[in-house]
Amino acid sequence: DAGVTQSPTHLIKTRGQQVTLRCSPKSGHDTVSWYQQALGQGPQFIFQYYEEEERQRGNFPDRFSGHQFPNYSSELNVNALLLGDSALYLCASSFHRTGGQETQYFGPGTRLLVL
Amino acid sequence: AQSVTQPDIHITVSEGASLELRCNYSYGATPYLFWYVQSPGQGLQLLLKYFSGDTLVQGIKGFEAEFKRSQSSFNLRKPSVHWSDAAEYFCAVTLFYNQGGKLIFGQGTELSVKP
Secondary structure, eight states: OOOOEEEOSEEEEOTTOOEEEEEEOOTTOOEEEEEEEOTTSOOEEEEEEETTEEEEEOSOOTTEEEEEOTTSOEEEEEOSOOGGGOEEEEEEEEOOOTTOOOOOEEOOOEEEEEO | OOEEEOOOSEEEEETTSOEEEOOEEEOSSOOEEEEEEEOTTOOEEEEEEEOSSOSEEEOGGGOEEEEEGGGTEEEEEESSOOGGGOEEEEEEEEOHHHHTTOOEEOOOEEEEEEO
16 A cells, blocks of 8 residues: 655755645545645645645745645645745645544655755 | 644653653644654654544554643653654644644654663
Protein backbone atom coordinates (compact mmCIF):
# COMPACT_ATOMS: atom_id res chain seq x y z
CA ASP A 1 0.00 0.00 0.00
CA ALA A 2 1.70 3.17 -1.22
CA GLY A 3 1.74 6.06 1.16
CA VAL A 4 1.59 9.74 0.27
CA THR A 5 4.05 10.60 -2.49
CA GLN A 6 5.36 14.00 -3.51
CA SER A 7 7.40 15.29 -6.40
CA PRO A 8 9.94 16.62 -6.90
CA THR A 9 11.98 15.97 -3.76
CA HIS A 10 14.09 19.08 -4.18
CA LEU A 11 13.75 22.21 -6.27
CA ILE A 12 15.80 25.36 -6.77
CA LYS A 13 14.17 28.46 -8.23
CA THR A 14 14.97 32.16 -8.46
CA ARG A 15 12.93 35.06 -7.19
CA GLY A 16 9.94 35.92 -9.36
CA GLN A 17 9.63 32.46 -10.87
CA GLN A 18 6.68 30.14 -10.53
CA VAL A 19 6.72 26.60 -9.16
CA THR A 20 4.37 23.60 -9.17
CA LEU A 21 4.56 20.85 -6.58
CA ARG A 22 2.68 17.57 -6.87
CA CYS A 23 1.12 15.15 -4.42
CA SER A 24 -0.52 11.75 -4.71
CA PRO A 25 -2.60 10.75 -1.70
CA LYS A 26 -2.52 7.48 0.16
CA SER A 27 -4.71 4.81 -1.39
CA GLY A 28 -8.33 5.25 -0.30
CA HIS A 29 -7.90 8.89 0.71
CA ASP A 30 -9.89 11.68 -0.92
CA THR A 31 -8.68 14.81 0.85
CA VAL A 32 -5.35 16.58 0.42
CA SER A 33 -3.85 19.28 2.64
CA TRP A 34 -0.73 21.34 2.04
CA TYR A 35 1.61 22.74 4.68
CA GLN A 36 4.69 24.94 4.61
CA GLN A 37 7.46 24.21 7.09
CA ALA A 38 10.16 26.84 7.43
CA LEU A 39 13.48 25.82 8.93
CA GLY A 40 13.17 25.28 12.67
CA GLN A 41 9.40 25.79 12.70
CA GLY A 42 6.31 23.67 12.87
CA PRO A 43 4.28 23.17 9.68
CA GLN A 44 1.83 25.94 8.75
CA PHE A 45 -1.45 25.08 7.01
CA ILE A 46 -1.78 26.46 3.49
CA PHE A 47 -5.05 24.95 2.26
CA GLN A 48 -7.05 21.75 1.94
CA TYR A 49 -8.82 20.23 -1.06
CA TYR A 50 -11.80 17.91 -1.06
CA GLU A 51 -14.05 17.02 -4.00
CA GLU A 52 -11.80 19.15 -6.23
CA GLU A 53 -12.57 22.30 -4.27
CA GLU A 54 -10.63 24.32 -1.73
CA ARG A 55 -12.26 23.41 1.56
CA GLN A 56 -10.31 25.72 3.84
CA ARG A 57 -7.39 28.12 3.55
CA GLY A 58 -4.75 29.32 5.97
CA ASN A 59 -3.12 32.75 6.12
CA PHE A 60 -1.25 32.59 2.86
CA PRO A 61 -1.40 35.12 0.01
CA ASP A 62 -3.12 34.50 -3.31
CA ARG A 63 0.26 33.70 -4.83
CA PHE A 64 -0.34 30.26 -3.35
CA SER A 65 -2.95 28.33 -5.29
CA GLY A 66 -3.87 24.71 -5.71
CA HIS A 67 -5.84 22.17 -7.57
CA GLN A 68 -7.23 18.71 -6.97
CA PHE A 69 -7.81 16.28 -9.80
CA PRO A 70 -10.55 13.65 -10.17
CA ASN A 71 -8.08 10.96 -9.05
CA TYR A 72 -7.62 12.96 -5.80
CA SER A 73 -4.04 13.96 -6.56
CA SER A 74 -3.18 17.59 -6.03
CA GLU A 75 -0.88 20.39 -7.10
CA LEU A 76 0.40 23.39 -5.22
CA ASN A 77 1.37 26.40 -7.31
CA VAL A 78 3.35 29.35 -6.05
CA ASN A 79 3.72 32.44 -8.25
CA ALA A 80 6.19 35.32 -8.00
CA LEU A 81 8.48 33.44 -5.66
CA LEU A 82 10.08 35.30 -2.77
CA LEU A 83 13.16 34.35 -0.79
CA GLY A 84 10.85 33.71 2.17
CA ASP A 85 9.07 30.96 0.26
CA SER A 86 12.10 28.73 0.80
CA ALA A 87 10.80 25.87 2.93
CA LEU A 88 9.80 22.23 3.08
CA TYR A 89 6.36 21.80 1.54
CA LEU A 90 4.41 18.94 2.99
CA CYS A 91 1.39 17.25 1.56
CA ALA A 92 -0.97 15.27 3.78
CA SER A 93 -3.87 13.07 2.80
CA SER A 94 -6.91 11.87 4.72
CA PHE A 95 -10.30 10.29 4.24
CA HIS A 96 -13.18 12.68 4.64
CA ARG A 97 -15.55 11.78 7.47
CA THR A 98 -18.73 13.65 8.26
CA GLY A 99 -18.33 14.96 11.79
CA GLY A 100 -14.56 14.95 11.76
CA GLN A 101 -12.07 12.49 13.21
CA GLU A 102 -9.94 12.58 10.12
CA THR A 103 -6.31 11.56 10.44
CA GLN A 104 -3.79 13.18 8.13
CA TYR A 105 -0.83 11.19 6.81
CA PHE A 106 2.12 13.09 5.48
CA GLY A 107 4.38 12.66 2.50
CA PRO A 108 8.17 13.14 2.56
CA GLY A 109 7.92 16.73 1.39
CA THR A 110 9.43 18.87 -1.34
CA ARG A 111 12.37 21.05 -0.33
CA LEU A 112 12.14 24.39 -2.19
CA LEU A 113 15.05 26.80 -2.25
CA VAL A 114 14.50 30.27 -3.71
CA LEU A 115 17.65 32.18 -4.66
CA ALA B 1 -6.09 33.04 19.98
CA GLN B 2 -6.00 29.33 19.32
CA SER B 3 -2.51 27.97 19.82
CA VAL B 4 -0.37 24.96 20.62
CA THR B 5 2.64 25.31 22.91
CA GLN B 6 5.54 22.94 23.25
CA PRO B 7 7.55 24.57 26.06
CA ASP B 8 10.74 22.58 25.50
CA ILE B 9 12.64 23.42 22.33
CA HIS B 10 15.35 20.83 22.95
CA ILE B 11 15.58 17.89 25.33
CA THR B 12 18.47 15.50 25.88
CA VAL B 13 17.97 12.16 27.59
CA SER B 14 20.18 9.14 28.11
CA GLU B 15 19.41 5.94 26.27
CA GLY B 16 17.19 3.77 28.43
CA ALA B 17 15.86 6.71 30.43
CA SER B 18 12.21 7.72 30.46
CA LEU B 19 10.90 10.60 28.37
CA GLU B 20 8.09 13.11 28.64
CA LEU B 21 7.44 15.80 26.04
CA ARG B 22 4.99 18.50 26.96
CA CYS B 23 2.17 19.94 24.89
CA ASN B 24 -0.43 22.51 25.91
CA TYR B 25 -3.23 23.91 23.78
CA SER B 26 -5.42 26.95 23.97
CA TYR B 27 -8.89 26.28 22.61
CA GLY B 28 -12.44 26.98 23.69
CA ALA B 29 -13.41 23.35 23.26
CA THR B 30 -11.65 20.01 23.44
CA PRO B 31 -9.75 19.56 20.20
CA TYR B 32 -8.61 16.44 18.47
CA LEU B 33 -4.97 15.85 19.39
CA PHE B 34 -2.02 14.31 17.57
CA TRP B 35 1.68 13.65 18.00
CA TYR B 36 3.92 13.39 14.95
CA VAL B 37 7.64 12.64 14.68
CA GLN B 38 9.99 13.99 12.03
CA SER B 39 13.46 12.66 11.31
CA PRO B 40 15.93 15.09 9.71
CA GLY B 41 14.91 16.02 6.18
CA GLN B 42 11.87 13.76 6.30
CA GLY B 43 8.11 14.09 6.39
CA LEU B 44 5.97 13.62 9.47
CA GLN B 45 5.04 10.21 10.85
CA LEU B 46 1.95 9.84 13.03
CA LEU B 47 2.76 8.45 16.49
CA LEU B 48 -0.69 8.56 18.07
CA LYS B 49 -3.97 10.47 18.21
CA TYR B 50 -6.80 11.28 20.59
CA PHE B 51 -10.37 11.84 19.44
CA SER B 52 -12.43 10.78 22.45
CA GLY B 53 -12.78 8.07 25.08
CA ASP B 54 -9.90 6.73 27.14
CA THR B 55 -7.60 9.64 27.92
CA LEU B 56 -4.47 7.45 27.83
CA VAL B 57 -3.69 6.52 24.24
CA GLN B 58 -1.09 4.10 22.97
CA GLY B 59 0.88 4.70 19.82
CA ILE B 60 3.59 3.18 17.72
CA LYS B 61 7.20 2.64 18.79
CA GLY B 62 6.23 2.28 22.46
CA PHE B 63 4.93 5.85 22.86
CA GLU B 64 1.86 6.84 24.82
CA ALA B 65 0.15 10.14 25.58
CA GLU B 66 -2.31 11.29 28.19
CA PHE B 67 -5.01 13.88 27.60
CA LYS B 68 -5.73 16.03 30.66
CA ARG B 69 -8.68 18.32 30.04
CA SER B 70 -8.19 20.28 33.28
CA GLN B 71 -4.64 21.17 32.27
CA SER B 72 -5.29 21.51 28.51
CA SER B 73 -2.37 19.18 28.00
CA PHE B 74 -1.49 16.17 25.88
CA ASN B 75 1.97 15.04 26.98
CA LEU B 76 3.89 12.34 25.17
CA ARG B 77 5.74 9.67 27.16
CA LYS B 78 8.02 6.71 26.62
CA PRO B 79 9.34 4.55 29.47
CA SER B 80 12.70 3.72 27.88
CA VAL B 81 14.22 5.78 25.08
CA HIS B 82 16.22 4.20 22.26
CA TRP B 83 18.92 5.99 20.25
CA SER B 84 16.68 5.73 17.18
CA ASP B 85 14.10 7.97 18.91
CA ALA B 86 16.30 11.02 18.31
CA ALA B 87 14.16 13.28 16.11
CA GLU B 88 11.83 16.29 16.20
CA TYR B 89 8.44 15.78 17.80
CA PHE B 90 5.39 17.87 16.98
CA CYS B 91 2.13 18.15 18.82
CA ALA B 92 -0.85 19.15 16.66
CA VAL B 93 -4.51 19.92 17.24
CA THR B 94 -7.60 20.45 15.16
CA LEU B 95 -11.26 21.31 15.63
CA PHE B 96 -12.97 19.58 12.77
CA TYR B 97 -16.43 20.93 13.28
CA ASN B 98 -15.35 24.46 12.48
CA GLN B 99 -11.84 24.12 11.11
CA GLY B 100 -12.30 21.85 8.15
CA GLY B 101 -9.45 19.63 9.15
CA LYS B 102 -6.71 22.25 9.50
CA LEU B 103 -3.95 21.00 11.79
CA ILE B 104 -2.28 23.55 14.03
CA PHE B 105 1.20 22.54 15.08
CA GLY B 106 3.42 23.46 17.98
CA GLN B 107 6.97 24.66 17.40
CA GLY B 108 8.36 21.21 17.97
CA THR B 109 10.71 19.62 20.51
CA GLU B 110 14.03 18.29 19.32
CA LEU B 111 15.05 15.13 21.15
CA SER B 112 18.69 14.11 21.46
CA VAL B 113 19.65 10.74 22.95
CA LYS B 114 22.95 10.25 24.78
CA PRO B 115 24.56 6.80 24.61
